[in-house]
Amino acid sequence: MDYRLAIENTPETVPGGTGVLLLHPSTGETDRIDTDFLKTDTDRFLVISTRTTAREVKQKLDHYDVDESKADILDTLSIERGYSRRNADDVHYVSSPDDLEGILDVTERFLTNTDGKRRISLDSITEMAYYADEQRVHDAVADLLDLLAEHDAVGLFHLSKGVHDEEQIERFMGMFEAIVDLDRDGDVETDFSKLE
Template sequence: MPELKEQLGDAANILLGAPSMSQGTEGVCVDLLAQGPSEDASVLWVSFRKSASQCLAEWRGEHDVDPGSYGVIVVGDTAGTEDDGEVEPGAVQHISNPSDLTGIGIKVGEFVSGRSGQIVVCVDSLTALLQYVDLETAYEFVHALTGQLYSAGAVSHFHVDPTAHDRETIDTLLSLFDASVDLSDGDVDVRTRYPFE
């Protein structure tokens, strides 16, 4: 989806809003992860909802080759812990307590530190995170994490289900991002904030 990348311009962190059961979310997610040639990318998934093999299967559904390097941080028990042999040994990290934001931040830092080339990160999802921590705690975590990723030169996107939250919560989260991609109405609605800070 080249036009999506063009619309997003230089946005480094993006809020991807889509109802949990909406169609097409996986395709847009993979498009946001594909910032350059697949074989050169370093891709990290932070998943509250899917297993490592599910994350990788979505990538493989769109690309002929695996990313140059990848990692999956599986948070909590709901995403499952299976590793069916399709995922490289050592690529999967587990955080059993979803409210362990420090642990998540450390694992993300370990993945991005010292990497060269394009780093892309998917956090799925803030809606799941907000089941375990309050909005203020989530805000502080996302603020710190997006700063960490920006410093590493990474492009990141964070999933949220706008139908699961009130407008104030969505607006609070939106304030942390350079851009948003909203799939709520079945169309792709892209909004950017200029100048990027």
């Protein structure tokens, strides 16, 4: 199954199982790329949010006119920060961004229990690495990429360039077949050559 992309300087479609790494500056505005990715050619999507709460994710989806009825949200912050949680079928919680097993479990359930074209957005690898050690995060990202391949889904994984050293960035880049590099001015460079 092929998925259309709405990201500049990228191929028109990518095959199911593709993980796209979104490199961005620490202060980079990724919402436009993220929401365009989620609302294009999609039946269901899961936002794994390690940076904002479910309420903030819903506000972003609403602001960018993304169909919220297609959304599941995994909130990794509210429990740890003691925020109130509202029970809903489409909002899931784990205890903190370093509950990597919980994140994988929710993702696998989402992919197993939904049909059609599914997308996942992980925002962000950087926040996960802030809470958990890099090797555990590396392993979790590898497991998420395996789930995408197993279920013919696609994913967008955020990584902040300003936080990680060059070796860490290169290591994460080596896991992905598709790279989108956003600079401070909002310009986009891409490398999808491994998909060819």
